[in-house]
Amino acid sequence: MNLPKPIKFEVERYIGGLSQFKKIENPIKLSANESALGPSPKAIEVFEKEKNRISKYPESESNSMREALSQKFKIDSKRIICGSGSDQIFDLTCRLFINPGDEVIVTEFGFIMHKIYASLHKARVIFAKEKNFKASVEEILKKVSDKTKIVFIANPNNPTGTFLSKSEMLDLRKKLRSNILLVVDDAYFEFINSDNFTSGLDLFKDFANVLITRTFSKIYGLAGLRLGWGYSSKEIIDSMYQIKPPFNVNRAALAAGVEAIKDTEWTKKAIEYNTLWSEKIFSVLKKYNIKTNEPAVNFFLMNFDETKINSDDAFEKLAADKLILRKMTQYKILNSLRLTIGNKEANEHFIKSIGSILK
Ligand SMILES: Cc1ncc(COP(=O)(O)O)c(C=O)c1O
Secondary structure, three states, X not given: OOOOOOOOOOOOOOOOOOOOOOOOOOOEEOOOOOOOOOOOHHHHHHHHHHXXXXXXXXXXXXXXXXXXXXXXXXXXXXXXXEEOOHHHHHHHHHHHHOOOOOEEEEEOOOOHHHHHHHHHOOOEEEEEOEEOOEEOHHHHHHOOOOOEEEEEEEOOOOOOOOOOOHHHHHHHHHHOOOOOEEEEEOOOHHHOOOOOOXXXXXXXXXXXXXXXXXXXXXXXXXXXXXXXXXXXXXXXXXXXXXXXOOOOOOHHHHHHHHHHHHOHHHHHHHHHHHHHHHHHHHHHHHHOOOEOOOXXXXXXXXXXOOOOOOHHHHHHHHHHOOXXXXXXXXXXXXXEEEEEOOOHHHHHHHHHHHHHHHO
């Protein structure tokens, strides 16, 4: 029979963090960089109330959210677009800028969705080498050609947990051709506490050739509702509105998101919690000779070259003790696992478990 034939895309499929492994009962998921404390109770409260309105479409341009973001970050609401996760903003960006054959630069171990969306929209994806799992401005610039359209950088990056300093980021923008769009993914910026670091939004809000993305999936604990946003020139944002799906952000996400950013006490608590536990876990990893990133995000990329077992064995043994980490196979990072900082019980369980595995 002659059947309808879909187009074949040469695109790698995203492999998410496992929430289940073999037949382990009640596993502890530390594989997706989700929030340890969950969302603000005020966000949950409005989420629950929203159930009475789900027969109605949500706002088509997320105006309540844009207004709230504009007030919080002192930015122009007309230059904000909200998406179903920051994921959707990467998709819209690639759709808006890439002609087949254009080049998009990502870093060697950069967040994989940047590369996936660029390929989906038929760009040639070019990888810039990293130095010690950190992006390098010099290596990115080496890869620029007259076909380069976009440079993507997550700062700090997932899964490496490293970041470029304020001066490195400014240097990158200065040395890139002005008609190359620099996309700065701020997904984890809230967790950093370093004088050396400035978020993409704070650095580039007045730049017409930078697009900044942010998410509600990490510090705000709303990964399941899918909410993210982008900030760029009015011209770019207007063009994105033209091509976005009509009701791309659901009403529960909008309601909960607005409350989440208002609840500054909860955000502060989540940041302090992360700082406390990232320092504790960092010292444990050091004690067992696991090489890792400095505490700056809500996860650690752990390398097992100097331990008595390799990362595959460590994964199996941790899983047998109910702890599910993230394998780094898709990123081609050898002998490594990524650990997300979890709640107190999960962290204590991990510390005990890794101690008995590596003792
Ligand atoms: C660097 C980075 N950017 C973006 C995202 C995705 O965010 P969202 O849930 O808003 O699509 C993630 C999620 O893991 C991430 O690690």
